[in-house]
Amino acid sequence: MRFHIISLKTAFYWLCLLFLAACEEPYNPEVIESSNKFLVVSGFINSNGPTTILLSRTQNLSESSAPQKETNATVTVEEENGEKFPLMEIAAGTYSSNALALNPAKKYRLFIKASGKEYASEYVTVQQTPAIDAVTWEAASDGLQIKVSTHDDRNSTRYYRWEYEESWEYLSFYHSVIEYVNGQIMDRTPDKMINLCYRFNNSTSIQIGNTLKLSQDVVSNFPLVKVPANSDKLDRKYSILVKQYAQTKESYEYWEALRKNTESLGSLFDPLPTQLTGNIRCLTSPEEPVIGYVSVSSVTEKRIFVTDTELPPSYRAPSPACSFDTVFLGEEAAYFGGGSNIPIDRIITNDRVLIGYGGASKPCVDCRTLGTTAKPAYWE
Known part of the structure; x- marks a missing residue:
């Protein structure tokens, strides 16, 4: 008779599999x-x-x-x-x-x-929140790490909580210089451009920290959030507003x-x-x-901006699958009339003869499908 010796870890693994296999009937408390x-x-x-x-x-x-x-x-x-x-x-x-x-x-x-x-x-009681010393960033290999630092000279805060608001600038895949209005192709005026937009996002995770084990009430480079290297948030310009709250125990x-x-x-x-x-x-x-x-507390804030030129070249979001379609004269209503496709530019021969238009699906042309063209007042 042959015996096989297995580790406790392996035995625990197989026991878990047997246990899960036995749970065939759902339990609804x-x-x-x-x-x-x-x-x-x-x-x-x-x-x-x-x-x-x-x-x-x-x-x-x-x-x-x-x-x-x-x-x-x-x-x-x-x-x-x-x-x-x-x-x-x-x-x-x-x-x-x-x-x-x-x-x-x-x-x-x-x-x-x-x-x-x-x-x-x-x-x-009202908690007085100390000022944020710095919001910094580090371009790690897998993403942009945002950090926050603060301190309390009185050594009386000790408990902290943070929230943040993200905003970023981005471009549509195609830049449309014409539009289809009431059956007609017209030039876009500067106030009707739809290639540059802004998006916003608020934190949803719980970010808290304390300095109980430190002799001084100092938070140094607390890792707040990491933006993935392939995120479209980093394609042009990214901003984050960090909000800090003092907490009671x-x-x-x-x-x-x-x-x-x-x-x-x-x-x-x-x-x-x-x-x-x-x-x-x-x-x-x-x-x-x-x-x-x-809780009752004051709030301190600090905002920073990060541009794409400051980041490694490897920080790039995947390109969307956007095809460029050719629309001949007389086909405008069929292609652009429903609003799901947007004209991009005129197609003109070397002899300066208009023969049609270029177009693409709305998500590839109109950045407003995900954001807004209204620039935030705080934007640099």
């Missing part, structure tokens, strides 16, 4: 279909600018539609034993205030009246738990999901869960 429409509060109280709060409702895991927005609510920032600052609904489920200048010596909370119930966060722990629940699950060795404990309560029904954590 009751919680997936349970009726829950708990309030979700997203946002923070900005002590040195406008405050924006998003209200929505939780949904079952089996639902594929977007979360329900909480509309027609009353939302107020309240100073402890002091003033109240109302927020107005500027879009469905989005509530915003005028620029606030809150007293750092006071405590504040968020009060909400929605669907016949009242909700309130705990009164929280409690708010930091909430964001850390949220990060683990949403970004660190999926393998055998990832941490188990935990119940999020925020600082918002339902005053009308104390047993009802409320999702969210309201």
Whole structure:
């Protein structure tokens, strides 16, 4: 009889395969279909600018539609034993205030009246966010690494959170100098050019850091985001606005738990999901869960630009599959009339005789299919 010796790692691998093979029947826990429409509060109280709060409702895991927005609510920032600052609904489920200048010596909370119930966060002290020292970048082999550095001379911040807003300039594959209007081919005027556009993107991942293990409250070159080397964001000019928020220990722990629940699950060795404990309560029904954590802090910002000439030649996005079509005179209406194809330029013989037009599909010519031609006010 022959014996085969295998490692513990190999044995564990085969055990997992046998276990997965045995799981043939789907398991649908009751919680997936349970009726829950708990309030979700997203946002923070900005002590040195406008405050924006998003209200929505939780949904079952089996639902594929977007979360329900909480509309027609009353939302107020309240100073402890002091003033109240109302927020107005500027879009469905989005509530915003005028620029606030809150007293750092006071405590504040968020009060909400929605669907016949009242909700309130705990009164929280105002956190003063230190300035961002620098936002830098490094052209690594696989992409553009954006880093942020900051410090607090008072050694009193220790907990940080960052968000960012990206914007970039790009060109359409073809440059159209003519347009088809009311059955006629006309020259494009400068205000109707559609080859240069801008796109925007906000951060969705949770970026937090702390300096608890350091003798000084210094964050040096925290890796914020990496833009892939083949991203079209880097084709011409890229900009990122970094926003920094000071956090309390409690708010930091909430964001850390949220990060683990949403970004660190999926393998055998990832941490188990935990119940999020925020600082918002339902005053009308104390047993009802409320999702969210309201903090109060100032915000500091810094923007940088990176142009394609500063990056390695290998940083290039794949070219789109764009074919150039020839349209003979008399075929304009059939090809351009539906709007799915756009004229690019006239086709003229060496004898200066017009014989037709060049054209291509709209995504290859009109950059507005993905962005806007309106240049941002901050663009360099």
